[in-house]
Amino acid sequence: MLSRHKPITVVLKFLTIIFFLFFNSCENKKQENITNRVLKQASIFYAKGFSINYYDGYKVIQLNSPWKGETSSYQYILYEHEKPSNVKGIFIKTPISSIVCLSLTHISFIEKLQQQHTIVGISGCNYVSSPAIKNRIENNEIKEVGQHEVVNYELLLSIAPELIMAYGIDQSSTAKINKFSSLGLTTVLNAEYMETHPLGQAEWIKFMAAFYNEEEKADSIFNNIEQEYLKLVEIAMSANNKTTVFSGMPWNGAWHVPGGLSFQAQLFKDAGATYLWADNQEERSFIKSKEVILDEALNADFWLNVNAYHSINEIVETDKVLENFKALKQQKIYNNNLRENAALGNDYWESGVVNPHIVLKDLIKIFHPELIEHELYYYKKLE
Template sequence: MTPTSMPEPAPTIAPTAAVLELPETNLTEGCVTDYDPEIDYFPEKVTIVDAVGWTIAYHNNYKVITVLNPWRDADVQFQYVLVQCGTPPPDNVGDALVIEVPVQSVVAMSTTQLPHLAELGLLDRLVGVDSFLYINNEAVRAKIKAGELVEIGSGGQVNVERALDRQPDLIMTYGVGNLEYDAHPKLLEAGLKVVLNSEYMEVSPLGRAEWVKFTAAFFNQEAKAMEIYDSIAGRYREIAALARNVADKPTVFANRPFQGTWYMPGGKSYVAQLLADAGATYLWADDTSTGSMQLSFEAVFDRARDADFWLNPGNWKSLAEAAAEDERYTQFAAYQNGNVYNNNKRLNENGGNDYWESGVTNPHLVLADLIKIFHPELLPDHELYFYQKLEQ
């Protein structure tokens, strides 16, 4: 009798550890549905190169932003904990404001924030602004016309009820350290998620522009922001290299008196940096302040009467307006030689100046204008974008 053949036993397979599926991009829509504390939910991160007013620290499911210098001479900092929605917030956040990201709706309380949203492709998230009057961005103006945005006002007179009615995930504003002009205390008191953007405190043009990364972090759009900023900074540095070391540097001064005081940009301000990068000699470059100096007409005239160029004289659109305001302005050599240029070429019907809107995010365009004014041979094909020469 032939014995029955027995089947070979199946080989034993050792158990293997589960393989984590690590995300390759940040989650820009929706929330995490199966949270794992071992996963880094922000594989796309920003690094800060030129800005000095904020920091960001990444953790697996949250990031911490600190606004270091919210306004001049501030003795307070603001911290925001951005938590990936669908994941738990960290313990012991202290006084930090916790905000779930990616944000789905936002109110922007400065026109300088609108180019950030536009460049990042996030204007569909915009639900409100401080005022409709001074906006230049055509896509935002279309949203206004379509009734898609609400005005909430500004400063101490901010309309908290309108903001509460809209219930945005985020309100981005700014502060000056004065309750009369600051909206954030009232908005925070009402329980709204309010973040201070202090880009205006930066002392370099690129530092100001880099706050596009700050905005992007609330939408998990870090990769796009890095790409946008690298392009802007690359172009800025490229054209600055053309002009910074020219042999002949014309002398320049700026602004005009306001209520009897001439507010002249400090020698370490972003304006002074722009002028240096454009191959000009700023007459107050020896000053060490980052804000504005308060000078008399006489002090300015004494130093700038023979200057080659005069920039940014308020709202003038012609030399005749200058002469009509104060005949003494006609005694400056820059006036007599027709070298007065103003940054008000792009105004809307209410006087909203695009220089203070898209110009902050695009300093390479401002720099190109200045180089064209001072050294037209270096950029022969460039047409003035923000600036115009004042005629009689």
């Protein structure tokens, strides 16, 4: 009797196992779907180069087009406790406690977040403007890791930072990143300079904050910057006249000027000035001949951003023909090097990126001095 029921018992056990495996598989897939579900997206209003999605236990930063002509993207997986196993990318445990900055703009974002104590290495220490960072350099708390293409890899290995914040300019940047990776050094690209709106550049503070788990602080800081900037734009728009402006200096017969879609052109517009090449469709700079500039900008009201020059005489000494500009004759030349140090490090390129509202205030004071009470911070008038 028992022998007749044995096959039935075996079948029932087999079906039970199949059901258990199927149920367990469904549960695993359900759990995986929950883990992969986006719980929240970071609010990014102006910046186009990155996005941040939040999942259960980790967040993903997507970096797009890190330099001109580069179409590939990078994915950084940030986690605080357990490293996720169901996603691909560069894994970084947060909050980080040590970082090396290969661009001086990076240190300004970090300072805004009050995380400057985490900086252990910088490329270009002698160019630093920040008093707090300079003090840490003098106390040997921050090391010089090399400048330009010369990187001190041995020193980097001895420092062993949790993160290297780098930037890319062309395909050669990939080789450097791969070199860091081969040495076991985690590297993240920062592409704030690719943004075409001043507020877009400043919004990269949210990118930086993600590595410190300081997103709320970054949102608060950026909101204050945005509010101040937009308030200033409204003031500038009330100007009765729209002054004309051009910028730059000739080099070997060519003149590199900001494109009409560049952040610099946006600043001029927001400050209530008419940029001579506002209709140009370039997001970066483009080249015109010196002769064309002399023709098109001859009667412009203002001339700004004249390289590293500090006086009108220095400009004239480079080429006497520049005396013909109306802006030079009327001494309406301003440069953004008021906060330049002895090593020619310029704070405009260090902290200006996180202070677009102060840059804008400078420009409004230059173009429409009657509109606001303000002492120039980054700019100065050349005599």
